[in-house]
Amino acid sequence: MMGVLDHLIIVPILLPLVSGAVMLLLDERRRGLKGGIGIATTVALLIVSIMLLRMADMAPPGSGVSTYQLGNWPAPFGIVLVLDRLSALMLVLTSVLGIASLQYALARWHRAGPRFHTIFQLQLMGLNGAFLTGDLFNLFVFFEVLLTASYGLVLHGDGTARVRAGLAYIAINLAASLLFLIGASLAYGVTGTLNMADLARRIPALAPGDAALFAAAAAILGTAFLMKAGAWPLNFWLPTTYAAASAPAAAIFAVMSKLGVYVILRLWTLVFGPDAGPLAGFGGDWLLAMGMLTMVFGSVGVLASQSLSRLAGCSVLVSSGTVIAAIGTGGGAVIGAALFYLVSSTLGIAALFLLIELVERLRDPGADVLAVTMEAYGEGDDDPEEEVGVAIPATVALLGGSFIACALLLAGLPPLAGFIGKFGMMAAMLKADGAAVQASTWALIGLLTLSGLATLIAMTRTGISSFWARMDNSVPRVRVIEMAPVLCLLLLCLGLTVGGGPAMRYIEAATQDLRTPQDYVTGVLGAPTAGSADAEARP
Template sequence: MMGLAEHLIIIPILLPLISGAVMLLLDERRRALKGGIGIATTVVLLIVSIILLGMADASPADTPASFLRVYWLGNWPPPFGIVLVLDRLSALMLTLTSVLGIASLVYSLARWHRAGPRFHTLFQLQLMGLNGAFLTGDLFNLFVFFEVMLAASYGLLLHGAGTLRVRAGLAYIAINLTASLLFLIGASLAYGVTGTLNMADLARRIPALASGDAALLATAAAILGTAFLMKAGIWPLNFWLPTTYAAASAPAAAMFAIMSKLGVYVILRIWTLMFSTDAGLLAGFGGDWLLLAGMLTILFGTVGVLASQSIPRLAGCSVLVSSGTLIGALGTGSAAVIGPALFYLVSSTLAIAAFFLLVELVERMRDPGADVLAVTMEAYGDDDDFIEEEVGVAIPATIALLGGSFIACALLLAGLPPLSGFIAKFGMMAAMLKSDETIRASTWVLIALLTLSGLATLIAMTRTGITSFWARIDDSVPRVGIIEMAPVLALLLLCLCLSVGGGPAMHYMQATTQALWSPQSYVTGVLPAHEAGAPGEERSP
């Protein structure tokens, strides 16, 4: 029998589903009521996520099996029944999703939720898809929640209409349909080889595979990995991401920041669970390719950051740098690097979401012809029309607040002290250099790319900040509502708290990593005792 607390695991899926269904029945003109229901739902989701985070972290780090919370839907045991699994990693992602959900939804109440129909329903369905993907314990239901999330994201991307969004939406839909097709092919091939799609059962069966079946499963894993790397925005499958994210509305783009991390999450989950050192012939499969793909993505994103001529595209390229950093860290195959990488995941996601929300507010200061005129003045000067310098002019509070937030985003994304971005990058580099073995050349290249990407981000953000705040041609002060500025400040405040509380946060990340590097604990925690057995052991009838 399960206690009431155990049933909380399914709340992050059921609550947004019910909320979205209820709002679908309401007249579209009752936006205030829908907004109230949406805010109440996301607040409850955050509370539940924090409780689940505490449940996942209730056990000591040296007993990773005991912190698993497994929920059998319909009380059917795995591997045949649908199962939800709560551990430190999934609880962390649930909490991060809830935080971004509240920030984006509050921001949208200023005007974006009125820009098109069914915004609140689509928003709740996206939350449901994300939460389900983080909690599910089998590949089939991962595909189901993956599709729910994508279907909602299609509507959110097109929300507000416009030629740019429609054009970006067509490319986005096409690339994600391709990813879904690859997902189906890879999952079908994996099921044909192993006879199961339960992740724990897959990890149990992989070590016993013969060489021929192992080759087929490696092919399935490569196809699945391609699908999720497309979602994470890894080169060369990321050509769609900067344009798509730049075209989306501010609240939608802020939520898309966590969607790209879903691909990273799945790669991390599958790679550490199914291709660990206990995986026999497939131990460590694909690690070098992940490292190479991550480094190329960092390089591509760095070039994109430097080449960006608009702030939204700069934010989109920053997503590529973030995803490449995480995949590259995973590709090192070092548990010591993954802890700081998870810290970086949280910090960069919060910073990028805040930046996407801030972009629209900063863009309100820009005159439609300001970009062309600024480039012309920079190239040819402006000697004919000398403007006398004003001394002692007070900076309006709105401009000061926007400028301070922009500087905070620049420090976080560039990885400069004293904020959490620096702590994360320094932790990853320190872990790479502390290896007992000879440091590989690829490790030095990754460290160089992490440094170069930070420098490029600093240059690009400084250039953009000067153009937007210092050398503005139009001296008008934009109208910014409290309801728009509050989510940006809240996300940046969370990054500051992450910096101040870096010790406990890093301890949590390291405990999470230790659990990920103990796949047998996951297997025994999810499967019934008579099903789990030892790695490679035949299952009883």
């Protein structure tokens, strides 16, 4: 018989599903009750995710795979959920951002439109299911669940810009979903399976003609996933959409863009690993090139951004491009450092999205026009009295300190965790074991440096205009429930810096799991069904 802990793997999917269904039955005017249910659900999700992370971490590197077979049907015939160190890490990251975004939304955003709490829980359900699923068909199902929920979150609120960006976002993702279906259908026609572990087992035995067809299917699937990850040239929609979305929606979208990166990493290391025969390493050069081009596009966008919200959206592109390029290098140590950077940059970007609305309250609606007028007519320069040593209000100081922390995180500067991730990637790429460092490696190192410099310049420019060049001395009204999520996310990034050793140890073990795909295949396809003799013999 299965124990209670064996059912934990499905809880991150069932809990938000049940919670969202219950809140759907409640009257829309009972937002306080819905908010309480939502917070309780996301906190429970975080607790369960941490328990799953500890379960995955207790297994030795290379064998940390746990499965949950729905209906007790063994893989590859039934639906299977798979937990390893990487999926557990993404579950925890999703739960953390879910709590922060929902708490921020309780200040006012959950009242801006109907069914916000149900939509938010379905978003979490889709994300968790996509991180846990072990086959492509159910990955498509969970993708559609989270995308449908994200349509509601993008359009939550009012405004022409939000509707325009939301409609474009829906059209782009419908096209990506069509590509997903075409690629999955072609892969199934060639291999006869959509289970990821079974795909990895069958790929080496494909005939040359079938291998070419599967490579085409993988290219189509990769295009769909790269669109969702925001890779160039398929990322033109992302900065506009994220800038137009509400603050809590944009914060949870920070991890949604990393879902595409996660799927690429999972499939590329599993299906096109060293045992894949002629298809081993398929697409690696393309990932490296597209990742680097995405970094260039995002860096230029960061420098050209005239608003803080669009700057944050372009920072998502820089983050995704960095991790995609690191995956394309194929180095285990590089991928491990990139995963550390993925976590820290996602937390930092989410904190920035939540902080933007609070920072913009510092700006008077007519301050920009007034500043341009005064500069044009030379007014404001002959004031004989200059204030010296004016005290900074606590609210402004707190917003400014949080803004500086976000800038350090996204630019990859010490002492915060973004620097550890970028430095780890550079050190791993330069550790060539006597071999000459390739030109592409030097180019990637240069882009890592220049993207950080571009972010620093853009954030400094925006910080000066927001905090130093204010036309009035008014102090914005910031509620504790709005500021607390930002500070918690930044404190978590600080914790990643202080506890960098244990965090890197866990991520190195997760990378080792990715580099031994045969252990994943054996763990999924060899998992016993409940009640079988093998299951009873397990410790």
